[in-house]
Amino acid sequence: MAIAKAERLMNLALCLLGTRRPLSKRELRSSIEAYLEAFGPGHHAAFGPGGTATSGPRASAASGQGSGASVTAAGSEDAFNRMFERDKDDLRELGLIIETVEGIDGETGYLARRDSNRLPPITLDVEEAAALGLAAKVWQQARLAGAASGALQKLRAAGMPLAEDLYGSHSALETRIPVHEAAFEPLMLAARDRRVVVFDYRKANAVRPEQRKVEPWALECWRGHWYLAGWDRDRQAERVFRLSRITGKVRSRALAFTTPVPDHVTVRETVSTWAGETATGTAKIKVRAGHGYPLRSRALNIRDLADGWDELEIPYGHGLDAWLVEFGPDVVVLEPAELRAEVIDRLRAVAKG
Numbered sequence: 001m002a003i004a005k006a007e008r009l010m011n012l013a014l015c016l017l018g019t020r021r022p023l024s025k026r027e028l029r030s031s032i033e034a035y036l037e038a039f040g041p042g043h044h045a046a047f048g049p050g051g052t053a054t055s056g057p058r059a060s061a062a063s064g065q066g067s068g069a070s071v072t073a074a075g076s077e078d079a080f081n082r083m084f085e086r087d088k089d090d091l092r093e094l095g096l097i098i099e100t101v102e103g104i105d106g107e108t109g110y111l112a113r114r115d116s117n118r119l120p121p122i123t124l125d126v127e128e129a130a131a132l133g134l135a136a137k138v139w140q141q142a143r144l145a146g147a148a149s150g151a152l153q154k155l156r157a158a159g160m161p162l163a164e165d166l167y168g169s170h171s172a173l174e175t176r177i178p179v180h181e182a183a184f185e186p187l188m189l190a191a192r193d194r195r196v197v198v199f200d201y202r203k204a205n206a207v208r209p210e211q212r213k214v215e216p217w218a219l220e221c222w223r224g225h226w227y228l229a230g231w232d233r234d235r236q237a238e239r240v241f242r243l244s245r246i247t248g249k250v251r252s253r254a255l256a257f258t259t260p261v262p263d264h265v266t267v268r269e270t271v272s273t274w275a276g277e278t279a280t281g282t283a284k285i286k287v288r289a290g291h292g293y294p295l296r297s298r299a300l301n302i303r304d305l306a307d308g309w310d311e312l313e314i315p316y317g318h319g320l321d322a323w324l325v326e327f328g329p330d331v332v333v334l335e336p337a338e339l340r341a342e343v344i345d346r347l348r349a350v351a352k353g
Helices: 002-018 025-031 033-039 057-063 066-093 126-138 145-157 184-193 267-274 293-298 320-325 337-352
Strands: 099-102 108-111 196-201 210-222 225-232 237-242 246-253 279-288 301-304 309-317 331-335
Touching: 002 025, 002 033, 002 066, 025 033, 025 066, 025 108, 033 066, 184 196, 184 210, 184 225, 184 246, 210 237, 210 267, 279 293, 293 309, 309 320, 320 337, 331 337
Parallel strands: none
Antiparallel strands: 099 108, 196 210, 196 246, 210 225, 225 237, 279 309, 279 331, 301 309
């Protein structure tokens, strides 16, 4: 079935690209073998030699069967129209620019002008070709390896200089972007196709995952982790999700986006803010002596309390409470009061399970 559809789309594309004038549905139906085999030439078939309308076996059989044949013919016409519209949409999704033209007789015609569907000449210098080759190497160990390799082959066939080794053969380091999360590929495809996704997500301080319904915008790697930015439908707000916290399968839904996709999605800035790296103030905490070295490395001031504890002044931003909870009984928040309350609430939630 996939091969048959591919051949049908190819034939339709060739017809639309090869014509100098718009072709109607009727003409396309009688010109493409797959449509003829499935539906026949239709009621308004093209005229053959001698001025007689040509008709296939189905049309001949229908002509002598009265009202039942009319119903069958109408059903065939509707089925053809649905298939033709799907095929036309599929070709447009593949990048073919199909024009719709109203004829003098009121009949709609279709064509794909070659000048509108021709890519401009690819003019890459050696440095640009080397940069593309290096970028493709980044994905060799990731799920985009096949796509990157295929893109390079197409560029070479179009005349791109073979300059991949300009830097690679003399470099002691090779960049790699590892993608181990199973959620990466379905999320990448959903973001590309603008499809809503549903998945189970476990927050850093949660015991059990929760279902999220998201309009995916972009994927980005930051500090060795992949993140998805998108619109959370249930919370009606922009959210960023770490792929390693997605559990189970990612399921896509044929639903339209409810919010416009931003021209620029600031994934890294959002993640750094949620991780508490964008400080808006300072906080005072007590840290048990000999513990909390990551906190000590960020401390602005450290004071020995002489009771087995040290008082630290550290930058305070959104998400700091989630980080402090990880140190358990070795950290006590002194101020501000809202940070202390947030940490206590998180600890109580963990204790309840």
